[in-house]
Amino acid sequence: PKRVLSGIQPTGRPHWGNYFGAIRQYIQLQDENDGFYFIADLHALTSVRDAAQLRQNVMDIALDLLALGLDPKQATLFVQSHVPEVSELCWILLSGTPMGLLQRCVAYKEKVDKGIPADAGLFTYPVLQAADILAYDSQLVPVGADQVQHIEVCRDIAGRFNHQYGETFVMPKANVLDDSAKVPGTDGEKMSKSYDNTLPLFGEVKPIRKQIMRITTDSRPMEEPKEPAGHHLFQLYSLFADSGQRDEMAAMYRRGGFGYGEVKKAIAEASEAYFADARARRVDLEKNLDYVGEVLQAGAERARSVAAEVLLRAQQASGLK
Numbered sequence: 001p002k003r004v005l006s007g008i009q010p011t012g013r014p015h016w017g018n019y020f021g022a023i024r025q026y027i028q029l030q031d032e033n034d035g036f037y038f039i040a041d042l043h044a045l046t047s048v049r050d051a052a053q054l055r056q057n058v059m060d061i062a063l064d065l066l067a068l069g070l071d072p073k074q075a076t077l078f079v080q081s082h083v084p085e086v087s088e089l090c091w092i093l094l095s096g097t098p099m100g101l102l103q104r105c106v107a108y109k110e111k112v113d114k115g116i117p118a119d120a121g122l123f124t125y126p127v128l129q130a131a132d133i134l135a136y137d138s139q140l141v142p143v144g145a146d147q148v149q150h151i152e153v154c155r156d157i158a159g160r161f162n163h164q165y166g167e168t169f170v171m172p173k174a175n176v177l178d179d180s181a182k183v184p185g186t187d188g189e190k191m192s193k194s195y196d197n198t199l200p201l202f203g204e205v206k207p208i209r210k211q212i213m214r215i216t217t218d219s220r221p222m223e224e225p226k227e228p229a230g231h232h233l234f235q236l237y238s239l240f241a242d243s244g245q246r247d248e249m250a251a252m253y254r255r256g257g258f259g260y261g262e263v264k265k266a267i268a269e270a271s272e273a274y275f276a277d278a279r280a281r282r283v284d285l286e287k288n289l290d291y292v293g294e295v296l297q298a299g300a301e302r303a304r305s306v307a308a309e310v311l312l313r314a315q316q317a318s319g320l321k
């Protein structure tokens with residue numbers, strides 16, 4: 001069994017990209033590994049400025065993860081800020097991180113290019129993320145493709161520290177699923193909570209259906225045969241389809257003579273069926289918020305006990321203790 005770690009930001013409602021890129025892997029990996037999954041509220045501070053909203057988002061994501069099948073008997077679920085050791089470790093790591101390493105990070109550059117105002121927290125967030133990963137001696141980090149560069153940054157930071165002070169941190173590896181590493185959003189770009197192009201996992205079926213019907217498409221004529229590979233609607237449909245259904249849809253693309261509306265309807269139906277059980281479980285969990293609170297508290301205790309040991313190792317290595 002491996003120590004698997006991953007986090008999700010409470011910056012809004014989780015979407016298909018979060019599920020197929022990351023959350024699905026959390027659940028697949030939890031049986032045979034030691035999973036540590038956290039709600040990244042410290043990371044969210046750079047974009048959620050409303051206290052009540054942040055608290056609500058944290059609770060919502062906890063409910064979502066449990067409803068989707070994350071099992072607190074198998075995995076450790078906790079809130080990032082409940083483990084203050086991580087913030088202490090972050091400072092130690094920041095002091096050994098070259099500016100250039102962070103300046104090269106594309107996620108930061110992309111957000112700035114989109115006009116999202118940047119603060120020092122956003123710029124240095126790969127270092128906090130490195131602290132998240134290293135604090136638990138994580139070996140495997142299941143993420144979407146957008147996070148691969150940050151895992152490299154983490155390895156770089158850990159390598160520098162180990163080189164400077166002696167073997168202290170475990171080297172983590174990213175775990176990316178090829179077929180869902182970058183789920184497209186309603187505008188055809190990477191689906192992202194901060195790009196306003198998401199299709200949510202939970203919520204009323206009708207408005208979600210409307211959003212699906214509004215996904216951007218080109219205006220090629222219906223008769224024209226089309227190549228399915230790389231087409232965003234085909235990619236979205238494939239998330240929910242078995243291989244037979246996918247082949248059928250691919251054949252329809254190649255034949256031509258269909259409207260994109262048909263594909264969208266198929267996506268809507270397949271996604272509703274796919275998430276129906278999780279939605280029902282969420283309704284039940286909402287009636288038992290005390291249970292969710294207990295899960296998070298037990299998770300934080302377990303996580304702290306691991307992080308405290310690793311922090312001590314880093315403090316001793318660097319001369320703070």
Ligand code: ATP
Nearest residue numbers: 009017018021022143144181182183191192193194
């Ligand atoms: P934000 O815009 O606030 O950064 P986000 O939508 O990118 O939000 P995160 O909480 O940053 O979501 O990411 C949680 C996990 O979901 C990460 O492992 C990330 O790699 C993965 N992920 C996010 N978007 C996608 C996507 N479109 N396809 C595949 N995986 C994704």
Ligand code: MG
Nearest residue numbers: 009146192193
């Ligand atoms: Mg993100």
